[in-house]
Amino acid sequence: MIFNSLEFLVFFPLVSITYFILTMKLKSVILAQAFLLTVSLFFYACWNPAYLILIIFSVFVTWVSGLLMEGRSKTSKKIVLASSLAINLGILFFFKYYVFFTRTLTFVSGGAFVMPVFNVLLPVGISFYTFQALSYSIDVYCGRAQAERNIISYALFVTFFPQLVAGPIERTNKLLPQFKVLHDFDYERVTQGLKIAAWGMFKKVVIADRLAFYVNKIYGDPSIYTAAAIITATFFFAFQIYCDFSGYSDIAIGCARILGFNLTYNFRRPYFASSITDFWRRWHISLTTWLRDYVYIPLGGNKKGFMRQKFNILITFLLSGLWHGAGGHFVVWGGGMLSSKLLNES
Secondary structure, eight states: OOTTSHHHHHHHHHHHHHHHHIIIIIOOHHHHHHHHHHHHHHHHHTTOGGGHHHHHHHHHHHHHHHHHHTTOOHHHHHHHHHHHHHHHHHHHIIIIIHHHHHHHHHHHTTTSOOOOOOOOOOOTTHHHHHHHHHHHHHHHHHTSSOOOOOHHHHHHHHHOGGGTTTOOOOOHHHHGGGGGSOOOOOHHHHHHHHHHHHHHHIIIIIIIHHHHHHHHHHHHSGGGSOHHHHHHHHHHHHHHHHHHHHHHHHHHHHHHHHHTOOOOOOOSOGGGOSSHHHHHHHSSHHHHHHHIIIIITTTTTTSSOHHHHHHHHHHHHHHHHHHHOSSHHHHHHHHHHHHHHHHHHO
């Protein structure tokens, strides 16, 4: 199920009405949590029911890892965290990067190494929910969050349907506590959420999807078009990708706001940025801050000398490129963003 579909236009009002009945009439946090978890899993299952096992497994592994780390020695906590990271990143690697890795290895080795290729369907949203689940494990390890004992609350934190398949990627201490209080119907909040969601739908359906027709036509066979047409398509693509990503995020933020939950704004007018660094502070904010806090800073950030800082930036940007997709062009894209940043700083 996608936001810009007739199914969702039926699904979400029904969910909202039922949810507010539970919060306003029955006054039960547990029932509200159980209901949102059920509809979130249903939302995901509408894409492919068989792949529910993956997200449920990720939830179970990271939930148990949090409990196992609580009150343990630093060495024990490291072992548990490493196991959680290995399991979740291993699943992500297999489904998203294994084919790319095997083909790259075969090409680089000149055919000397040939590994079996498995044709598996990429689970929708796997990068988003994996990063969100792993941030919980890391936060518990670092002492930034306490282990959650209620598995329903934690499962809802990972699977909450508005931001399940396309973000924003939320942090433990921001989103998880919001599930532990009742959110009654509030006219002003609901109206605000509807406005945000409607604006996001406009950007996604009216702007991004319309621009995509022209862009895909030109990019589909650029050799038969003029330079002016290609330049125009490239210009349109910049707005297509922004309106597509930010529109979907705004729909998620708006729907969550209607239900009473505050999600992170993912885009803050990035094309008005004054520099490459400023651009990355405005573009896909939940991802860039995740990479900063869970990759760049743990690697040492800018505290271990000039060369180490540049190495840390290199790793972070290359991971950012790979996160967006399994392909050499995404690696090049990440490297290109790195070069732009370094030139901007010089």
